[in-house]
Amino acid sequence: MTSTRPYGEHVPAPGCPTQYTRLYEPIPESGRDALWARLREEHGSVAPVEIEPGVRVWLLLGYQENLAVLQQPHVFSRDTRRWREAVEGRVDLSRPSFSWRPNALYADGAEHTRLRTPIVDALGRVDMATTERTVRRIADELVDSFIADGRADLVSSYAAHLPVLVVNSLYGLPDSYGHMLGDITSIVFDQDAKRGEEGVARMHQYFAGLVARKRNRPGQDLVSWMLQHPIGLSDNEVAHQAALINNSSHMASTHLIGNTMWTLLTDSRIRTAHTEALVPVQALLDHVMWSNTPFQTLLGRIALQDTRLGNAQIRAGDALLLGFAPAHLDPSVQRDDHGSDTGIAGGSRAHLMFGAGPHACPGRELARMIASTALSVLHERLSGLRLEVAPEQLRWTQSPFLRGLNELPVTFVPAAPKGPQEPDPAPRPRRTATTGPEEPEDLLDRLLNWWRGLRG
Template structure:
């Protein structure tokens, strides 16, 4: 090859649309046959190179000298209003910066979450999960994505960042509009989300509390107002989507795999096994980890021009050697003998994976404790996933179950959620 090649070579596959959403593994297999990296489209006329090889993914993710997370040069090549810019456009936050700047932002987030004791975080998740279950427990049926998995992380973040529960519906509505609405709705929802964050910061300017917003403000890193805003937005967004999809995908595993039955609360495998199964085989963030070579580079046999968008497929690389059995079935803990890539790797690995695992595990344990005979309300093949390249996310998870009532004998989620909500943990 005479010179560096741009990502604009003819795409082997499109990482959007119904075909990809219905069977991404078939698309990944086609990309693997092409080579370690393959040219793809992540949106119409937006090319990228996708890493589908496990070893190559680790080599890229651990090489800060060659690869940058700063997209500003690349995004100048996109038209204004490109649909991928909300996910890939530069911001002054932990995700889109390198070196000392990245490390400074990351310390703010990790130090903040380290002040939340695990038992306090679990108690808060229990309170929120029980309240949500009480909302639909008497109805015989529910959509576990729209009524549980997507809502729980946002109610949790509303508390952890220091606003009372009365504000959580505003946050939930804004995020839902940004994810699901048409462009006009998404624009209005984005404005609502910005207003929510501005009000949150303003309230903590007036009076600090025992919450993440106050700790971000008072951190020795001395973030500016703009930097505080972007760390809050990033933490909520990056915490919500993966956690919601981890909960949803794990519940779908439990509802479609006989190893989790007799009942959801008494099968051979546990919610922890389902979560590990998802992290190994169907990670909630499927294709992301966007990087840009700082100079023309030869990488695993491909010559790549500086500034080219190169994304790591955490799903394709993590499951390179086929489906890995859940650890509860006695199998190894990673694809091909390696660890999963669901949290990414290297300097930009997820800063708080233990918190994410605790939230997802606790949420599923509460749901299966109160509603132990949940079953799918539609055939497995009718479960649909959201379109787009970045997330592996169910659109709905309709289920049915034996209703529970507030006045029935024994403990119920109404009893648990009737207690005063605990203050944001310190």
């Protein structure tokens, strides 16, 4: 319950147990969209919520409020160390869900520019045509691993692997390292805290080892380009920016592919329109990013001064939870498909899925290409694609931050695998009679050996 001051400011009644909506509780039967609508009705464009017991933040429900916060870095900082809860020791910023890391995402002003510029310049050097061929090769190999079975889980066998393998290839490493990185990432998010800690340590080794290898043997890849950048980041800084690239792309790309496949499999109007080429794949992706957004909410921004947002009186040190999904349902920007034969409202890229302002996603074109290639390969290779279970039986992640499927079981007509496409990028040279001494084992080799042992 909240009391309302004369001018509409929401002030939670002291001690009232229901004043903060608990986003960490199971999603209500009526669904998330109904929850966002209820919060908007009760609070207007900004609502007080809890993201963990006792951890309170302001959820931005309005499109304009989200945009205003993203575009005013001098008022709303990205540096989570400024959050009152962190300053006063009530939240631990080393945890994956409330993190601070020494990378561009958590930096403001000149420091942000210093860390972001090498990332943007390195991504700018990526040859999109070559990378598209790499994405296709990786996608084909993943499809090969299940196409003869006539059934597969498109999340665990496809969408969860593709983005990390692509980023790994942009680091200039063979695919085996990408499979290892994917496994390490899932250990980081393991429910068992001890295993989670081991995952974080192994992740650190992966990126430290990657940078050390590229320092010794530079190539045409993202990490070598960041190391060579005139801004002169240290090796440790490059390791953190390389990790940021993987972390930023992994889950979002996985769920973008999964949610788009779900849309095609469950909405016959959209499926037909897409098959008949009435809806280009990019418009389909925009539709999903509006209506079935992988990043539902994102923590966030920290207010640097007392300020008013919607009906809420924000205090310096308060945290704001960006509400992409609620913003996309804001009546002021609601798109509808009235008059459309395709089930898709007129194409618009004004959704907030890639952010806005100084931190706007520098990988958005790459993300779109990865997702569209992933969908094209499935479309070309799996005929007679159907959901294996009723749509209501599918399980969605319960996280208040993400919307994605735990699994997407499908059936299709079994077919023969294509077989290996091209050789994997060159492995490190080993000793032969003619090449001389073996290169000494480096940190990445040791990590790969550990991982192979783990897989048995």
